[in-house]
Amino acid sequence: MREIFKTVLVLSAEGAVLTLLLMILKPYTSKKFSARWQKYIWLAVIVCMLVPAWKFIPERNVQKYAPQIVTTRQSTNRTDANIVDTKINNGGENGVKPAENPVTKPKIRINIFDLFSYLWLIGVIVFFILGAANYCVFLAKHRKNSINLEENRTFDEVKDELKIKRKICVRISRADTSPMLVGMVFPVIYLPSVPLDKESEKMVFRHELMHFKKRDLLYKYISFAVNALHWFNPFAYVLSTNIAESCETACDTAVVKNMDGDMKNLYMKTILDLAQKKKS
Template identity: 30%
Template sequence: MMELLLSLSIASFVGSMIWIVQSSMRPITQKVFSQAWHYYTALIPVFFLLGGTEIMIRMIQFIHSFLTSKSVMIPSQSIIEQIEHISLIEHTVAGNPPFMQTLVDSLLQFANIHDLFVITLATWIAGIIVFLAVNANNYWVFKRSILQNSRAANMDIKSVKVFISPNAITPMVIGFLKPVIVMPDTCLGKQETAMILSHELIHINRRDLLVKFFVLLANAIHWFNPMVYFISKQTNIYCELSCDEKVVQEMDSESRRLYGETLLSMLEYGVMRRNLMGISSLYHSKEDMKRRLGNLMSAKKTKKSIVMLSLVASIVLVGSGGIAANYASAAAGTSSKYLREGGSNVTVVSSDGTTISYDKEGNIIPVALRHEPRVFTKEEIVERIKLHIKKGIPVPEGYITQLKKQGEKDELAALFDGINQIDLFTEDGVSTFNVADLIKS
């Protein structure tokens, strides 16, 4: 439960940070990149909000493990000879802990932390249900009202139905799985009608309504984050801008002017209303429409060099988001994990100051993931000795010493049953001991 809430918080944080970076760079990118680039890169925060954060964390960790597996191994004999001492419990990393790690650690100190997590989880789920229920109801009510008294249009468009509705105030596409085009019952010329249909068909061919659904889903999951609402609005704006850009790409200035006049006629005919899921309409606010008209005359073909630059910029955005997600996960999620599970198994300190730590399963722990020391219980020590034996890793001498101090020689004998010799981490390095002598001493 705690891991779910932490993952949710990290995803919301990373998605918001990417959007902030994009917004700060927009005055520059608007002069260089196409509206289509802005539309598709606006979906990068949505990707991180909908599970991309976890995907990128795992990918980065896999790459890091692959690169370090060849250079960081279980200490060989040459390294073991440099070992100065072994610690039974993990050392605290020098310096101040990251903010998120400190925050998580502080939360874990509350006596009723479990109840707090339950209440938070229940509130989050309730928010999702309410958000989706409201939007679904608005969609069905609107769709029913638009298609009421509508009639099929006599237009030759393959695989897409076109309806004319007296209730429609602007051309639009409705529906996720089987989208249809709805035209208002107004008098439009043949050329204007062709332009509008071209615009709406681009939405259908690009599956923009499906994209809009995923944006809405991200908004539902992160309903508590105000920035996600801005991300949703920005995505819808760039969806229309990129569509206009594609429609007028091959047009001359006169045709672009006519297309702009068509947009203005829709603005005069329409009235202000809220954006709904499952709907893609030609109408937007006056401010957005002014922006669209300005882009119509400046739209042009993108050079190959700009295409390559935009691709690099996209990769940098995704990569930066992945690095931020991995850092946030290491600072927050892993901190709480090791606090609950009891820290590391053993830390090997070499003569050059290098340390290698192992968790309770004998896996190497990166320095950034180490936590405060904790004394192990007898049961934990017994379990960890078993895992060390199973993995063939030398057992920390401190484990043996602590069990013997507690009078658990019989437990030791049972652990080493059938084993004549055992390797131990000691202050002098790794040494081999006779099990019978070790238990008697």
């Protein structure tokens, strides 16, 4: 446990430095790099906080000399043990057997680093349980307050346009919510019960299906895992927020890529109107 916690601390320090550096450079990178590459840059930081890359470096020299060192130590230990046994059997160096040590009660020692290690593990478990429970409650609430949309020609057109073959359910929510995509195994798109014309409805479907096509939900789940492992690090939450923002920006950019000016304006107006209705 101690070694795992040490590894997490090193990964957390790496992520904090990289996140701080990217936040400082964000005004520059947001202008010089595309939204897609900005998302990948933040994802690279996530990988750095999850994967201890130094553990994959081969230690050839250590493996080469390790057997010799072990053999030498074993032979030395055996020689020392034989000398000690001989002295004891002969009554010690002066011919007198050493007195037996009185039985002492073992002392319980608590290492402060071990204590922090177990506190970290408890925090990870609690974070995962609370996060999973809140997400399940969130899904159950929205499913209960929604009805299934059996057939929608506009939705099928957008799916064909984006070349998506996966079955995705569409539900109309009676709750005050904005359009959203949930579920990796059984994906569902929730739409608010707000009347939309065909073009606006198409814009909404394009946005949510683009999230599905770009696997943005997977990135958010991985971001949640980073938050759980590094729950004590405030930069992990900054990283998670930036991942969510970069996914949204990259999605919007991909949707409007081949649109003319009027269509872009309609898209932005539709997204902003639905967001405002949720707030109100």
